[in-house]
Amino acid sequence: MHGGRWQTSTVLPRVDKTEHSQAVMTPAPYRIIRRRRETPDTWSLRVEPYDRTVPVRFRPGQFSMLYVFGVGEVPISISGDPARNDYLDFTVRSVGMTTAAICNLRNGKTVGVRGPFGSTWPIEESKGEDIVVIAGGLGLAPVRPILFYTLADRSDYGSMSLLYGARNPEDFLYPKALEGWRGRFDMDVHVTVDHADRNWRSNVGVVTRLIPMANFDPEHTSVFVCGPEIMMRFTVDDLLGIGVSEEKIFISLERNMRCGVGLCGHCQMGPEFICKDGPVFPLSRVKRWFGKREV
Amino acid sequence: MRAIQEQNAFIMEARELNRLIETLAEKGYETIGPTVQQGAILYGHVGSAGDLPAGWSDQQGPGTYRVSENGDSSFFGYVVGPNSGKSFLHPSRETLMQASRKGDLLEFVDDPAPPERYALIGLRPCDVKAIEIQDRVLLEGLYVDRKYKERRDLLFIVTVNCAKPGGTCFCTSMGSGPAADSGYDLALTELNDDRGHRFLVEVGSDSGSELVAALTTKQATAADIDSAGRQADDAAEAISKSIDTTGLREQLYDSLDSPYWEKIGARCLACTNCTMVCPTCFCTNVQDVSDLAGNSAERIQIWDSCFNAEFSGLHGGSVRQSIHSRYRQWMTHKLASWEDQFDTLGCVGCGRCITWCPVGIDITEEANTIRKRAGQLAGTVEDAP
Numbered sequence: 001m002h003g004g005r006w007q008t009s010t011v012l013p014r015v016d017k018t019e020h021s022q023a024v025m026t027p028a029p030y031r032i033i034r035r036r037r038e039t040p041d042t043w044s045l046r047v048e049p050y051d052r053t054v055p056v057r058f059r060p061g062q063f064s065m066l067y068v069f070g071v072g073e074v075p076i077s078i079s080g081d082p083a084r085n086d087y088l089d090f091t092v093r094s095v096g097m098t099t100a101a102i103c104n105l106r107n108g109k110t111v112g113v114r115g116p117f118g119s120t121w122p123i124e125e126s127k128g129e130d131i132v133v134i135a136g137g138l139g140l141a142p143v144r145p146i147l148f149y150t151l152a153d154r155s156d157y158g159s160m161s162l163l164y165g166a167r168n169p170e171d172f173l174y175p176k177a178l179e180g181w182r183g184r185f186d187m188d189v190h191v192t193v194d195h196a197d198r199n200w201r202s203n204v205g206v207v208t209r210l211i212p213m214a215n216f217d218p219e220h221t222s223v224f225v226c227g228p229e230i231m232m233r234f235t236v237d238d239l240l241g242i243g244v245s246e247e248k249i250f251i252s253l254e255r256n257m258r259c260g261v262g263l264c265g266h267c268q269m270g271p272e273f274i275c276k277d278g279p280v281f282p283l284s285r286v287k288r289w290f291g292k293r294e295v
Numbered sequence: 296m297r298a299i300q301e302q303n304a305f306i307m308e309a310r311e312l313n314r315l316i317e318t319l320a321e322k323g324y325e326t327i328g329p330t331v332q333q334g335a336i337l338y339g340h341v342g343s344a345g346d347l348p349a350g351w352s353d354q355q356g357p358g359t360y361r362v363s364e365n366g367d368s369s370f371f372g373y374v375v376g377p378n379s380g381k382s383f384l385h386p387s388r389e390t391l392m393q394a395s396r397k398g399d400l401l402e403f404v405d406d407p408a409p410p411e412r413y414a415l416i417g418l419r420p421c422d423v424k425a426i427e428i429q430d431r432v433l434l435e436g437l438y439v440d441r442k443y444k445e446r447r448d449l450l451f452i453v454t455v456n457c458a459k460p461g462g463t464c465f466c467t468s469m470g471s472g473p474a475a476d477s478g479y480d481l482a483l484t485e486l487n488d489d490r491g492h493r494f495l496v497e498v499g500s501d502s503g504s505e506l507v508a509a510l511t512t513k514q515a516t517a518a519d520i521d522s523a524g525r526q527a528d529d530a531a532e533a534i535s536k537s538i539d540t541t542g543l544r545e546q547l548y549d550s551l552d553s554p555y556w557e558k559i560g561a562r563c564l565a566c567t568n569c570t571m572v573c574p575t576c577f578c579t580n581v582q583d584v585s586d587l588a589g590n591s592a593e594r595i596q597i598w599d600s601c602f603n604a605e606f607s608g609l610h611g612g613s614v615r616q617s618i619h620s621r622y623r624q625w626m627t628h629k630l631a632s633w634e635d636q637f638d639t640l641g642c643v644g645c646g647r648c649i650t651w652c653p654v655g656i657d658i659t660e661e662a663n664t665i666r667k668r669a670g671q672l673a674g675t676v677e678d679a680p
Contacts, residue, residue: 024438025594026392029401050400069394069401070585070592095610110401112394256608258581261438264599265578266606268628270548271635276437292551294620 024261027067027112032105033087038173041094042138043103044079047111048087055085058116060123060145061252061280065260066090067112068105072098075257075275077142078116082149088113091141091173117260119280121146121250126222129248130158132214134235136165136207136227140173142252142279143226147181154186158221161188161214165207165231168195188214207231208238218243226252233291236283246284253278253286269295299497299520305512306519307483309492312370313344315453316416318509324414324451327383329376336362336376338383341416348373355461355646357655369487371417374461375645379422379574383413384446385429391581391594406593410445416453421464421643423454423478424471425574431637432577451502454479456523457530463646465536465659471643473530474523481506484523495523536649536659539666540640544631546669547662551623555668559661560619562654567600569648569656570625575641576600601625622656630662 034046049056058064058078067073074096080089094103105111123131123146131150133143150157162181166172172191182189190210192203203210207227223239225232232251239249255267255274262276270289272278278286289295307315320326320342328341331348341347353373354361365372390406418426430447433440457466457473466472475482480503484495495515498504570576580599585592599606602621607614615621633641642658649657 023405023441025441025596026403026405029403031399067394067594069396070583070589072583073581073594093610108399110399112401112403254609255614256606258579258599262436263433263438263440263577264580265601266580266599268624268632270627271632273636288548294615294617295551295624 024114025259027065027073027114029110030088030113032107032109032111035105035107038091039093039171041103042091042173043094044089044091044173045102045105045111046080046087046089047113049113050110052086056088057085058082058088058145059120060149061120061142062116062118063142063260063279064088064090064113064115064117065257066092066098066102067114068098068101069110069112071101073112073114073258074098074102075117075260076102077252077279079141079144080148082145083152091138093138115260117275119278121224121252121280122222123149127156128158128220130160130216130221132161132163132216132221132223134163134207134211134223134225134227136231137167137171138173139225139227139231139252140164143224144174144177146224147177151181151184151187159188159216160186161190161216163190163192163207163210163214165192165194165210165227167193169193169200190214206234208234211235211238211242219245221248223249224252225249229254229291236290246287247282249283250280251283251286251290252280253290299495299515299523301515301517301520303498304515304520304523305496305498305507306515307494307496307510307512309368309370309485309487309494310344311511312347312494314510315506316341316343318506319414319416319451319453322506324412326414326416328416329371329373331362334362335360336373338376338378338380338415338417344370347371347417352459353461355463355650357463357649357657358652359462359655360650367487368492369458369485371455371483371485372459374457374459374464375419375422375647377572377647377651379572379645379647380415380418380426381429381574381576383411383415384426384450385433385440385443385577387598389442389596391596394592394594396590396592405441410442410449412449413446414451414453417455418452418479419645420454420456420472420475420482421466421469421645422574423452423475424469424643425645426450426452427478428575428637428639428641428643429577431639432575435637451506452479453481453483456482456484456527458485458526460530460534461646461650463536463649463657464534464644465538465646466644467531467534468537468540468659469640469642469644471645473534474527479503484526486519486522486526488522490518490522493519495519536646536657538630538644538659538662540630543662543666544634546666547627547631550665550669551627553665553668555665556619556623557617559622559656560617562656563602563618563622564653565602565604565618565621566653567602568651568653569658570600570602571598572647572651574643574645574647575629578606580606601628626658626662629658
C-alpha cells in the first residue's frame with residue numbers, strides 16, 4: 001500500500017539508486033576558493049573539487065554534508081547557481097562547533113563534501129505559473145538557487161515575487177544580489193525587518209505582512225517557503241487563507257542529520273526522512289506533522 | 296499446524312550439532328551462537344557445541360530477566376537474551392572512513408577493514424525476521440549501508456524454532472514466530488522426547504543444502520514432522536501477550552495528541568535500554584576522533600537512540616524536549632510510520648524492550664491502551680446526536 005511512496009512523487013525527482021550504492025559515507029575533498037562575510041556570524045563559502053575534471057551538479061533545494069577534519073559534519077543547503085558546474089556555494093551560520101569551524105576555514109583549506117542529497121524545489125514543473133519565494137533570515141540561502149534558475153529563463157514564468165524578512169537590516173544575506181533583484185522591472189521584491197533604526201525606509205514587521213503586497217494569482221502560483229519553522233507556519237496559514245493550494249505550497253524543513261541518506265534515523269518527522277524524502281515537501285504531504293509539537 | 300515439506304526436512308542427532316558448528320568454522324565462518332556470559336544468554340563466539348547453554352533457561356517478565364540451570368539436556372531451552380543479530384551485522388561501533396592531512400590537503404578513504412563472515416547459529420525466528428526488517432532499512436532504500444551489505448552478503452543463518460516462549464514474547468502478533476518460515480539457511484527444531492534428543496533440520500537455501508550434505512542426517516519421518524509442528528503450535532498457544540495490529544497505524548496517528556503519552560512519559564526514564572536491545576532499531580550517531588598530532592582522523596558510527604535528548608537537537612534546542620514525545624516517536628515509529636517507510640512494522644515481538652525496561656513499560660499494554668482510548672473517542676463522536 002505504501003511501498004511505492006518513494007517513487008510516486010513527480011514533484012520530488014529521484015536520483016537513480018545505482019549512482020549511490022557505494023561509499024556514500026566518505027566525503028570528497030573540496031578546496032575553499034572564496035569566503036565572504038554575510039552578517040556578523042554568517043559566512044558564504046565557495047568550494048571547488050580537488051579533481052576539477054569532475055563536473056559539480058546539484059538541483060535547487062538540495063544540500064550537502066560538509067565535514068571539517070576531526071571536528072564534525074553538518075548538512076548545509078547549496079545556495080549558489082545551479083547552472084555552474086565548477087563550484088558550489090554554501091552559506092553557513094556559526095551556531096555550533098562544526099559550523100564555527102567551517103566559518104573559520106580560510107581560502108585554500110579543505111572541506112569534505114558528501115552529496116548533493118535530498119529533494120528539490122519543483123521549478124521545472126512550475127513553468128507557466130506565478131512564482132512567489134518567501135524567505136526568513138538564513139532561509140534565503142536554500143531558495144536563492146530558485147532565483148538563479150528562474151531568472152535565467154524569466155519568460156518561462158508568470159509574475160515573480162521575493163518576500164524576505166530578517167531581524168535587522170544588517171542580517172540580510174546577499175545585499176548586492178538583493179539590490180540587483182530589486183532593480184529589475186520583471187520582479188517584485190519586498191523586504192521587512194523586525195527591528196530597525198530611523199534610517200530604515202522599508203517595512204517593519206513579520207514576513208507574512210508582505211504577502212498582500214505581492215502581485216500573483218493564488219490559483220496559478222507556486223510558492224516556495226524557507227525560514228524558521230514558526231515563520232513557515234504562519235506563512236502557510238496566510239497562503240492557504242488567500243486560496244493557494246496545499247499542493248503548490250512548498251516548504252524546506254530542517255532536522256538533525258547525521259548521514260544525509262536516510263540511514264541514521266535522526267531526521268524523521270512522522271513517516272518522512274527529511275534528508276531523503278525532503279528537505280523540500282509540498283505542504284499537502286506533510287501537513288499532518290508540520291506544526292505538531294515535538295513530533 | 297505449520298506445513299513442513301518432507302523432502303526438505305532431515306533428522307540430525309543432537310551430537311551432530313558439534314559437527315555442524317565445526318563444519319561452518321572449517322568453511323571460514325566466524326561461528327556465533329548463544330553462550331552464558333555475565334549472567335545472561337548472549338550471542339558470542341562458539342567453537343563447539345560445548346559452548347552452547349545446554350541445561351540453561353531464562354525467566355523473563357516486564358523489567359525482569361534471570362537465567363538458571365534446569366538440568367535439562369536441551370541446547371536451546373532459553374528464549375532470547377539481550378543481544379541479537381544486530382550486534383554483529385550493524386554493530387554498536389563501526390569505522391566509516393579515515394581522513395589524513397598533509398598541509399592544506401586532505402585525503403578521505405573508506406574504512407578498508409574486510410567484512411566479517413558470520414554464521415549466526417541459534418538465532419530465534421523473531422531475530423531472523425528482524426534481519427529481514429533491517430535489510431529493508433539498510434539495503435533496500437535509496438542508499439545502501441555498505442558495511443552492512445558486505446556482512447549480509449556473506450551471512451549464514453541457522454535459526455532454532457522456539458519450543459517455549461518467554462513471559463514477554465508476542466511474536467504471534469507480528470507474524471515472526473514461534474517457527475521461522477523464511478530468511479534462514481537452515482532451520483532447526485530441537486526435539487528432546489522419549490524418541491531421543493535430535494534436531495529436525497529444514498533447508499532454506501543452497502548453502503544450507505550444501506552444509507546438510509556434509510553432516511550425518513536421515514530423511515525426517517512423518518512422526519518427526521508431526522512432533523515439530525506440534526511443538527510450534529504449543530509454543531504459539533503459550534504466548535500470553537498480543538497487540539492487535541489491524542488499523543493500528545491510523546489509530547496511533549490519530550492519537551498523537553492523546554494526553555495518555557504523558558502518563559507513559561512520567562514512567563519512562565529515557566534510559567535507551569529498549570532501543571539498544573531492540574533487534575530492528577537502526578539509528579546511529581557519529582563521533583569524530585583524531586590523533587594527537589592532528590594528521591589523521593576517523594569517523595566512527597555508534598548506536599544512537601531516539602530517547603536521547605540530543606537526538607533531535609537543532610541549534611535552537613531539541614525538537615523532542617519531553618520524554619513522552621520521545622516515547623511517542625519510538626512507539627509510533629515501530630508500529631505505524633515504519634509501515635509507511637518500509638512496508639512492514641518495525642517490531643518482531645521479541646519482547647526485549649519489555650524485559651529490559653528498568654520500569655517494566657510494556658509496549659503491548661501501552662499500544663492496546665492507546666487503541667482502546669482511540670476507539671472510545673471515535674465511539675463518542677459516532678454516538679453523538
